[in-house]
Amino acid sequence: xxxxxxxxxxEKHQHAGLSLTxxxxxxxxxxxxxxxxxxxxxxxxxxxxMYVDVSNYPGTTVEISxxxxxxxxxxxxxxxxxxxxxxxxxxxxRDVVLRSDxxxxxxxxxxxxxxxxxxxxxxxxxxxxxxxxxxxxxVRLRGLEIDTKLLSSVLGVPVxxxxxxxxxxxxxxxxxxxxxxxxxxxxxxxxxxxxxxxVAGSEAEALLILEDDEDVAARHGVQPGGEREEMYVERRNxxxxxxxxxxxxxxxxxxxxxxxxxWAVNPWTGVPMLLGALYLVYLFVGTLIAxxxxxxxxxxxxxxxxxxxxxxxxxxSIPADSxxxxxxxxxxxxxxxxxxxxxxxLLPLVIAFxxxxxxxxxxxxxxxxxxxxDRSLNRVGLNGSAVIPLILxxxxxxxxxxxxxxxxxxxxxxxxxxxxxxxxxCSAQLAVIAAMLAGAGFTSMLIFAGTILTVFVAVGTxxxxxxxxxxxxxxxxxPAMRMPRMDNVVRKTAFRTYFFMKEATPWFFVGALAVGIMxxxxxxxxWQEILSPFTTAWLQLPREAATAFVMGMVRRDFGAAGLYDLxxxxxxxxxxxxxxxxFVPCIASLMVMLKERGAKEAMIVWFGTxxxxxxxxxxxxxxxx
Amino acid sequence: MSHIPLHKAKRGSILRIEGIPEGKNRALLLRLGxxxxxxxxxxxxxxxxTIVLEKNxxxxxxxxxxxxxxxxxxxxxxx
Numbered sequence: 109x110x111x112x113x114x115x116x117x118x119e120k121h122q123h124a125g126l127s128l129t130x131x132x133x134x135x136x137x138x139x140x141x142x143x144x145x146x147x148x149x150x151x152x153x154x155x156x157x158m159y160v161d162v163s164n165y166p167g168t169t170v171e172i173s174x175x176x177x178x179x180x181x182x183x184x185x186x187x188x189x190x191x192x193x194x195x196x197x198x199x200x201x202r203d204v205v206l207r208s209d210x211x212x213x214x215x216x217x218x219x220x221x222x223x224x225x226x227x228x229x230x231x232x233x234x235x236x237x238x239x240x241x242x243x244x245x246x247v248r249l250r251g252l253e254i255d256t257k258l259l260s261s262v263l264g265v266p267v268x269x270x271x272x273x274x275x276x277x278x279x280x281x282x283x284x285x286x287x288x289x290x291x292x293x294x295x296x297x298x299x300x301x302x303x304x305x306x307v308a309g310s311e312a313e314a315l316l317i318l319e320d321d322e323d324v325a326a327r328h329g330v331q332p333g334g335e336r337e338e339m340y341v342e343r344r345n346x347x348x349x350x351x352x353x354x355x356x357x358x359x360x361x362x363x364x365x366x367x368x369x370x371w372a373v374n375p376w377t378g379v380p381m382l383l384g385a386l387y388l389v390y391l392f393v394g395t396l397i398a399x400x401x402x403x404x405x406x407x408x409x410x411x412x413x414x415x416x417x418x419x420x421x422x423x424x425s426i427p428a429d430s431x432x433x434x435x436x437x438x439x440x441x442x443x444x445x446x447x448x449x450x451x452x453x454l455l456p457l458v459i460a461f462x463x464x465x466x467x468x469x470x471x472x473x474x475x476x477x478x479x480x481x482d483r484s485l486n487r488v489g490l491n492g493s494a495v496i497p498l499i500l501x502x503x504x505x506x507x508x509x510x511x512x513x514x515x516x517x518x519x520x521x522x523x524x525x526x527x528x529x530x531x532x533x534c535s536a537q538l539a540v541i542a543a544m545l546a547g548a549g550f551t552s553m554l555i556f557a558g559t560i561l562t563v564f565v566a567v568g569t570x571x572x573x574x575x576x577x578x579x580x581x582x583x584x585x586x587p588a589m590r591m592p593r594m595d596n597v598v599r600k601t602a603f604r605t606y607f608f609m610k611e612a613t614p615w616f617f618v619g620a621l622a623v624g625i626m627x628x629x630x631x632x633x634x635w636q637e638i639l640s641p642f643t644t645a646w647l648q649l650p651r652e653a654a655t656a657f658v659m660g661m662v663r664r665d666f667g668a669a670g671l672y673d674l675x676x677x678x679x680x681x682x683x684x685x686x687x688x689x690x691f692v693p694c695i696a697s698l699m700v701m702l703k704e705r706g707a708k709e710a711m712i713v714w715f716g717t718x719x720x721x722x723x724x725x726x727x728x729x730x731x732x733x
Numbered sequence: 734m735s736h737i738p739l740h741k742a743k744r745g746s747i748l749r750i751e752g753i754p755e756g757k758n759r760a761l762l763l764r765l766g767x768x769x770x771x772x773x774x775x776x777x778x779x780x781x782x783t784i785v786l787e788k789n790x791x792x793x794x795x796x797x798x799x800x801x802x803x804x805x806x807x808x809x810x811x812x
Contacts, residue, residue: 190764194757221789225764340763348766369792373777373785479794483781491796492783582796583761586785 136180138285139204141230142214143223144187145472145587147242147272149173150596151214152184154278170200171607180285183208189222189585191229191316193323195516202321206312210236210288212281217241217254217269220355222585224347227263231291232343234301234311237265238288240281245271246588252357259354264292273593294346297339304333365472365589372476372589382477389464393503397460398535402453410448418443435624440662446620449663450613454504457535459605461503465496466600470592475584482582488568489523489575491516491582497524501532505664506612506697508532509704516580523571525705529693529713530720531564536665540672541685548678555732559686563724612696615703619695623662632658646726648733649684650674656684657691664694679732687725692717737807740782740800742775748786749773752804762803765793772808 138155142148156175173184185204186197193199205211211230215223230237239260241247247254260267266287270277293301297315304314307330316324318333319340325332371377419428419437426433437444468474478492485494494515501508508528512521533541545553572579626632639654647653652674660667667688676684692698692714701710736751750771753759766788767773777785782797795803 189761192760194761219791221766222791225766336760337763340760341768344763344766344768370777373779373794375779475794479783479785480779482783482794482796483779486781486797492794579798581758581799582783582794583758583765583799584794585765586792586794 136210136285137183137208138177138180138210138212139183139185139208140212140214141185141201141205141226142187143189143216143219143226144585145470146187146214146216146223147596148187148214149184149599150272150593151212151240151278151281152182153599154275154281155182170196171603172200172204177282180210188226190226191233192319193321199323202316202324205230205233205235206310206324208235210238210285212285212288213237213239215239215241216587217243217247218250218252218588219585220254220351221347224350225343228343228347228350229315231263231265232293232297233315234290234293236288237291238284239263239265239267240277240284241267241269242272244269244277245273246590252355255354255356259350262292262350262353265289294342297342300335369472369476369586369589372473373479373586375480378476378480382480385468385473385477393457393460393464393535394538397456398539401456405452405456406448410452414448414451415444418447431628434628435621438624438627440620440623440627442617442620442624446616450609450616453536454612454616455605455609457503458507458608459601461500461507461535462601462604462608463597465500466597466604467592470590470597470600472587472589475586476589478582478584479586486579487572488527488565489572489579490520490568491579493582493584494520494524497528498532501528501534502538503535504697505529505532505534505693506615506700507608509697509700510608510611512704517577519575519577520579522575522705522709523568525701526571526713526716527564527567529697529701530567530690530717531560533560533689534664534694536663537668537689540665540668541689544668544672544681544685548681552678552682555682555728556685559682559724559728560689563690563720567720612700615699616696618699619662622695642722642726646722646729647683647687648729649676649680653684657688660688660691660694662695664688667691677733679729683725683729683732686728687721690717690721690724692721735806736804738801739775739784739795739803739805740778740797742778742784742805742807744775744778746775747772747808748775748805749808750803751806754802758799758802766791767793 140148140152152173152175155177156173170186172186175182175184183204185201188198188201191198191202191205193202213227213230215227227237227239241254241256256267256269266284266289268277268280268284300318301311301314304317305311308314308317308324308328313324313328317328317330318335320332320334320336322332372381422433422437422443426436428437434441436442439445468477474496478495480492481495482492485492496514497508497511500511505528509525512524512528515521515524541556545556623632626635635658636654639657640651643649643654643657644651653671656667656670656674659670668685671684671688693701698710698714701713705713739748742748750767750769750773753762753767753769762768767786771788774787775784776787776792782800784795784800786793786795
């Protein structure tokens with residue numbers, strides 16, 4: 109048999125049952141499982157330390173982290189509310205749980221109602237479970253009391269308490285893993301499982317089949333059990349009983365975090381809060397990073413140090429004006445421009461954006477923002493969750509296009525990608541746009557913003573009306589607003605930045621290579637020739653603007669910057685900027701779109717932006733000029 | 734007591750869930766503890782009908798399209 113080793117390991121466990129001896133265990137497989145935002149990754153970091161292997165789960169785009177702790181392999185799973193297969197994340201968590209020996213279930217002690225459903229389900233699956241109640245500090249602050257001894261005896265598994273912020277209780281985590289054991293299943297459930305056990309091979313899988321998990325049923329060639337509803341209701345009732353028994357309140361205090369949470373979703377207070385948050389992000393990313401830091405890095409390190417140095421090395425063996433020289437170290441050289449762009453422009457911006465996102469996420473603000481804008485986004489066929497990629501798009505459209513993965517359906521991914529590629533200017537471009545519009549005056553600014561917003565809404569609305577299917581509704585839990593923990597924010601940012609760079613970097617090189625080849629073969633100037641009549645007659649712009657549009661295909665800011673030096677009237681500035689904003693995305697984001705959305709869809713969007721940009725820009729020109 | 738769709742609930746009102754349509758969303762709601770007979774509070778109603786519910790200490794946002802399919806009975810009015 110040619111199955112990978114974890115699978116062999118898993119099968120051995122199945123056949124050996126769950127009473128494992130030391131020899132049978134090569135390495136104990138431990139899964140950290142919990143609802144979203146319960147601080148799981150902090151426990152994972154504590155256990156795994158430096159030795160972390162983060163990868164996409166086979167066959168999916170869901171990230172999974174694996175670490176080592178002594179004789180154990182530890183897995184961090186995506187946060188879920190239950191073990192089932194409603195989303196790609198759930199599929200991954202389900203499969204990791206199925207193949208694990210021990211489940212360390214992290215529970216938000218403030219939200220027992222929500223979290224214990226998953227806990228009871230893990231116990232019902234017949235897994236060895238240990239429960240960790242996290243956020244005990246907040247439990248105390250809110251005047252709640254949890255009888256952990258009683259909870260442990262009702263569930264039949266050990267219960268430990270921690271405060272992740274101070275790492276209080278963390279030293280007991282190894283003990284928690286060691287003591288993990290099978291908990292108290294419902295006696296009725298036990299009988300029901302028995303019937304399915306012969307088919308499924310393990311209690312865990314038998315349970316999932318009974319609960320209508322189609323994937324697991326299909327793996328065993330049986331029909332789903334059709335008992336999901338009944339079993340969920342029973343489990344819910346059981347959890348409610350447990351909570352009534354173990355939880356007592358000493359009067360709920362309305363703390364600042366609760367108030368902030370309420371304000372964030374109320375439009376009267378939420379919109380000013382959003383504007384405030386965006387302004388802070390703008391100050392940080394737009395001013396500090398994009399202007400000051402990037403300018404310094406790009407000019408001094410990129411153009412000043414790196415490019416002359418690499419040119420010097422390359423020209424020792426390859427003449428600068430040869431075709432290979434043009435590709436390697438020319439104007440759009442793979443070794444010159446691309447390296448400078450990636451390291452000194454894109455990397456700082458991506459870090460800054462992911463940092464802002466992580467702060468918003470860990471503070472509990474992001475789900476509230478999604479709630480606030482849900483109804484508005486419904487109009488363009490999206491739900492509130494799409495606010496994340498859309499905001500990221502103003503940083504880097506390539507990064508945002510990758511982030512569309514977190515959306516619930518193909519339809520929503522499709523609409524969001526199209527909006528991003530058509531109507532969202534990335535930060536590289538925004539700086540130039542802002543500078544040019546500032547010179548053109550306030551009216552020009554309004555016309556520009558109004559036109560782009562109209563296109564944004566139009567693209568979304570048209571797709572929403574024409575694409576089959578329905579928008580998935582918003583249904584999210586709003587976790588308490590908390591002060592984000594800095595080390596977690598930094599770690600998240602580092603992971604995401606690493607992944608983005610790993611995935612996007614090759615495409616930037618491929619893009620530069622393609623443009624280099626176009627330059628050598630003369631295709632680039634042919635393209636400029638083709639575009640120039642459109643530019644002069646239809647858009648009523650100087651002939652040179654055509655060059656800027658072609659440059660925009662390489663790097664969007666190149667396009668915008670190419671317009672900077674042209675003598676343009678205010679109206680011409682608006683027309684030129686609208687056209688270049690709507691015009692094709694940069695070559696890296698085209699590549700990522702090809703990968704994420706497939707060739708056909710990517711090409712439709714790409715050519716669509718050509719038509720859209722020249723159509724809207726031309727109409728605007730005919731009206732204004 | 735008359736039943737209304739959830740998206741029409743008033744802010745601050747106490748509601749009893751009376752009906753949730755079949756399908757995937759029903760299972761998702763079930764897991765969050767929102768099922769027939771449960772009593773919840775409407776914490777916020779945004780313009781357009783996005784609803785924020787409170788059940789014990791848990792806050793759940795329900796989009797308009799889903800909220801409009803859930804039937805509730807209003808147990809108190811105004812708060």
